[in-house]
Amino acid sequence: MxxxxxxxxxxxxxxFVRHPESDYVLEExxxxxxxxxxxxxxxxxxxxxxxxxxxxxxxxxxxxxxVSMLRDPLLQERYDQHLAKLQELIEKEIEHNVHHGHLRYLGEFYATEFSKVRETWERYNGDxxxxxxxxxxxxxxxxxxxxxxxxxxxxxxxxxxxxxxxxxxxxxxxxxxxxxxxxxxxxxxxxxxxxxxxxxxxxxxxxxxxxxxxxxxxxxxxxxxxxxxxxxxxxxxxxxxxxxxxxxxxxxxxGYPGAPEYREFYRDLGWDADYEFIKPYIMPNGQRKNTGIKYHKITGRGLGLSEKEYxxxxxxxxxxxxxxxxxxxxxxxxxxxxxxxxxxxxxxxxxxxxxxxxxxxxxxxxxxxxxxxxxxxxxxxxxxxxxxxxxxxxxxxxxxxxxxxxxxxxGFHEYWLNETNAWIYPHLHKAAERMITLSCREAEDELEWRALNQAARELLLAQSSDWAFIMRTGTMVPYAVRRTRSHLQRFNKLWEDINQDKIDAGWLEKVEAIDNIFPNVNYRVYRPLMG
The missing domain is CATH 3.20.110.10 (Glycoside hydrolase 38, N terminal domain)
Structure with missing residues (x-):
């Protein structure tokens, strides 16, 4: 026993990162x-x-x-394309490194791994x-x-x-x-x-x-x-x-992940490869990015990336x-x-x-x-x-x-409330107050019902702790700021439109298509709690 x-x-x-309005967004x-x-x-x-x-x-x-992203048909389709490009890139790498024994070995390893991923992905039909x-x-x-x-x-x-x-x-x-x-x-x-x-x-x-x-x-x-x-x-x-x-x-x-034998996260083919060779597999604007194909190991503490071994x-x-x-x-x-x-x-x-x-x-x-x-x-x-x-x-x-x-x-709250991100909270609190007020309304028609539910979605999305966290870490800060502001701006427009009885049906439809999380949300969930 x-x-x-x-x-x-x-x-x-x-x-939740999903941008149907753009052909390519790195954060997806x-x-x-x-x-x-x-x-x-x-x-x-x-x-x-x-x-x-x-x-x-x-x-x-x-x-x-x-869960919402994993079940989203648009993101499933985009992932399928992403994986196909990764497989295409590694096949070119194997061919490119035909006379470099170890790099060819690593290329074949990645090709096998990507094939296994593809097989699992297709076996579950992307679900x-x-x-x-x-x-x-x-x-x-x-x-x-x-x-x-x-x-x-x-x-x-x-x-x-x-x-x-x-x-x-x-x-x-x-x-x-x-x-x-x-x-x-x-x-x-x-x-x-x-x-x-x-x-x-x-x-x-x-x-x-x-x-x-x-x-x-x-x-x-x-x-x-x-x-x-x-x-x-x-x-x-x-x-x-x-x-x-x-x-x-x-x-x-x-911790274990720092062992010299393990793969080095910060050195990637997207930055190492010849520019003309890697250009079709980086960002559309020509900026390099990580591909996920990494040929080097941690090797030892305190080494520069150029000193890493295979x-x-x-x-x-x-x-x-x-x-x-x-x-x-x-x-x-x-x-x-x-x-x-x-x-x-x-x-x-x-x-x-x-x-x-x-x-x-x-x-x-x-x-x-x-x-x-x-x-x-x-x-x-x-x-x-x-x-x-x-x-x-x-x-x-x-x-x-x-x-x-x-x-x-x-171990307390200062990572999510400090000089980098404190500015978001007065806006989030005001939006929460407004949403609680909106929740007490009875929708007069289907359009208002949709607008009230979309307001709930926009507030929920603005409240994500990920944005405050990213602002504090200092990576991808413009994206986190943009996301916080865009959800708050959409919420505030909905608040004004609903109160003025002037809901813009065309604009609402576009926003519903972009921020489509929680299709069955009911805005009344914000009604004042009893007891």
Whole structure:
């Protein structure tokens, strides 16, 4: 019998980026890269585990913006074209490097990988949501939801209706796509404030996740720290992130992804190749960009990109297997130690951004595959579980009040509220006030009904925490600013048009076609909450 549990939790999220009004927008490639490098590799490893009799268990969020994009016919078509260009480019590279043994070997490796991606993509007819759902139905994968557009809840709490709309719209969207209500929610940025659990309970959700200090600073102090969930007074369970296992994967200093054998993310063929050769595969305006074809490995700390040596996937895969074994060994020792202290089975909750595995850390899916297999065949100290299964087996826990918290830099709210992004919040708050007012109206006709629902969509899209995050990181800032402003401007025009009874039907139709997320949203979700 095992002494404890390991719960691997992946947060799969990208902001809603879809531009039917343009032939090419670079930011749409965030999705395309994640499909090629993260989502399809995860599906492939799930299929392999099932085929080989490994009854794996994992929790994974698929956020509403990501689900919406994965199911969007326009983006599916554009991804198909993106993958075709990638395959064309790598075939030219193989031909180009016919006399360069190692580069030809790498080209053939990528050609094989892209062919596998193509095969999976076509086997599911481009519907990766249905592909993930089969593992939800088999109870291998516990799929949870998130805020409707990843809004940062603690900075919205002065308008409870706005927080409620983020939660309720997400739950309805989940049920539309997965045929059942969600059991759990990944709070956007794991950001929690006191009292949020009441709304989570009212939405029918059973549990959520916080960073470790959300539980460690709870009142009363939890007896088992982050190694058991706590129950709030509403009955909703809270799982906390384990710092030790997270650091082993995340840390840029001691984490696995920094190993010399692994692929170097920042050196890409799009920048290395001869300009005339690569021109058909970069941006239409002639600007270079990453292609996803990378020939170099990390090699060592402190080296410039020009000093990187050639990558070898064989040795990288060996290193991923070694790291998976090391991770398993460390969890065994951790569980044994905790079990002796606690005198009950601990649960180690290890949450990560899904896109770390494959996109940022190319070998990450191999690591997960080896970890599941080694755990299944090579040890019996712990068992892997997903969070819903754990709660079914352990329905009694200590009751506490979690502490306000978020994950990431310093663990509270300053990454999303600082000198780079503070300007957005007065506008978002004003729009929330106006939306609450609009929600009390009764639509006089179908046009007004559509306008009110579109206003709700525009506010939800403007509230995405991704835009504030990007402003703080300093990458792609003009795009994040443009997106925030455009959604607020569209919202404010709708507000004025509705109040003046002068709705521009042609303009509304165009905006509905561009910002088409949540086709079944009901603006009344913003009505003042009772009680």
């Amino acid at each position: 095992s002494l404890g549990y390991l719960a691997l939790v992946l947060h799969a999220h990208l902001p 490639e965030w999705l395309f890269e994640a499909i090629t490098e993260t989502y399809i590799p995860l599906l492939t490893l799930f299929e392999g585990l099932k085929r080989d009799g490994v009854d794996f268990k994992m929790t994974m969020s698929l956020t509403p913006p990501l 990766l949501v249905a592909a993930f759902k089969q593992f939800l139905d088999s109870n291998n994968l516990e799929i949870i939801t998130c805020g409707a557009t990843h809004g940062y809840f603690p900075l919205m709490k002065m308008y409870p209706q706005a927080v409620w709309a983020q939660i309720q719209v997400a739950c309805e969207h989940y049920e539309e796509n997965f045929g059942q209500p969600p059991k759990g929610i990944w709070l956007p940025e794991c950001a929690y404030y006191d009292g949020l659990e009441r709304m989570i309970a009212d939405a029918g959700l059973r549990y959520f996740l916080t960073d470790g200090h959300g539980i460690l600073y709870a009142r009363p102090r939890p007896r088992f720290g982050t190694y058991a969930p706590i129950f709030t007074e509403t009955g909703v369970a809270v799982f906390g992130r384990d710092h030790e296992s997270s650091q082993q994967v995340w840390s840029s200093e001691v 990558y070898d996937p064989h040795w990288a895969r060996e290193k991923a297997a070694e790291h998976a074994g090391n991770f398993m060994f460390n969890r065994e020792r951790q569980v044994e130690h905790l079990y002796q202290i606690m005198q009950r089975p601990p649960i180690i909750v290890s949450p990560y951004d899904a896109e770390l595995f494959g996109h940022w850390w190319y070998e990450g899916p191999w690591f997960i595959d080896y970890l599941f297999r080694k755990t299944w065949f090579d040890q019996n100290t712990y068992e892997m579980t997903h969070l819903a299964d754990y709660l079914r087996k352990h329905p009694t826990q200590q009751v506490c009040r979690p502490a306000q918290s978020s994950w990431g830099f310093r």
